[in-house]
Amino acid sequence: MYAHFPDLHRIMLPPLRIPIYQPELGGNEKAYVNQCLDSTWISSKGEFIEKFQSGFARYVGAPQAIAVSNGTVALHLALAALGLGPGDEVIVPSLTYVAPVNAIRYVGATPVFAEADPTTWQVSPDDVAARITPRTKAIIAVHLYGQACDMAALADLARARGLRLIEDCAEALGTRIGDRHVGTFGDIATFSFFGNKTITTGEGGMVVAREVTLHRLALKLRGQGLADDREYWHDVVGFNFRMTNICAAIGLAQLERADDFLARKRRLADAYVRGLAGLPVRTHAESPGTTHSFWMCSVLTDDPAQRDPLRKTLRAAGIETRPVFHPVHTMPMYARGQTGLDVSVALAARGINLPSWPGLGEEGVREVCDVVRGHFLR
Ligand SMILES: *Cc1c(COP(=O)(O)O)cnc(C)c1O
16 A cells, blocks of 8 residues: 555554445345354355355346356356467456456466557457457456446457457446346356455355356366266366355355445445536546446546545545556566557556445545545645
8 A cells, every 4th residue: 555655655644544445244144154154064065155156147147157266266267168278369458457367378378458448448349359360269358347348349349250258247246238237248257256346255256157068167167177977087177266155155145235235336426426526537437328336436537647646635534545457568477568558558547446335325425525625626
């Protein structure tokens, strides 16, 4: 945290009053976890795994779902199940959390970075199209901060060019295009249940594949590649990416409250729009025809030079923020001199994620907005 503010390093920062996120565990979490402990079903078998998987599949409108140990292995599993590997190029936005890019490397494939749309911040389908080569095998769409990617355009492109389409929905539980939940547009989709995601299991993830053959392969790879017809016989190199029953117990309790979390997060987003009106910042607006789930309520400062001073003012008032993700093509292990990613760089330089947990309330948002107003009007 302090590393962003070298000049604040030596002075005393006030304690955090408003964190950027905190999980809410006030439902059936404790009762369900205690059922695991009382029954001794604490490992990766047990009733909560099945209940969480089927409840989650129903929630997103998918035929089936596979619970895994985190959102990063969910991506790794998805790419492995699609058979991606050395020599294959996978197009991925540069403006993203690093996990989907790392997953491309885990399977030995090559990430090719695509540009962001300046309005939605999501990957630009036109730019994706321009980066397709004979080696391209897949596209990863990342629904960033709860906003939906243009899945109609990306699905058309994937179909026309014979590419696989993966959706990283880690930040997009509750995000819809029309009535349809994201994660149901591509071949395979992944979710994360890290502590700051819209629902959490501590660490956890989910893989959702549309076709039953792909689903069965992902299921098999999750559990060490166990053969269907012979005990303790393995006929592919699999992984242990299983979720524990304890995590699934927490996940089921969280899922029961997902609609409530999402409704309250939407009210926060609306309150930010009202509270920041007239100030030199732009909120991350919902695209027409979609439902933004506002995982992280985010703003761009009009002037990039205002971004860090504003974050500093907020921190001095005990309010935690985050910078929008650094473009991955600028990180040392992925810097191969790719060009045409200036929008991603510009968004990253101007973007701030604001406190976004459901329990913050409109009262909390007002407090944050007052500090932002004071910063600009002083
Ligand atoms: C959180 C996140 C992940 C990874 O999830 P973990 O559960 O932390 O491994 C992947 N992709 C995106 C876009 C994320 O935000």
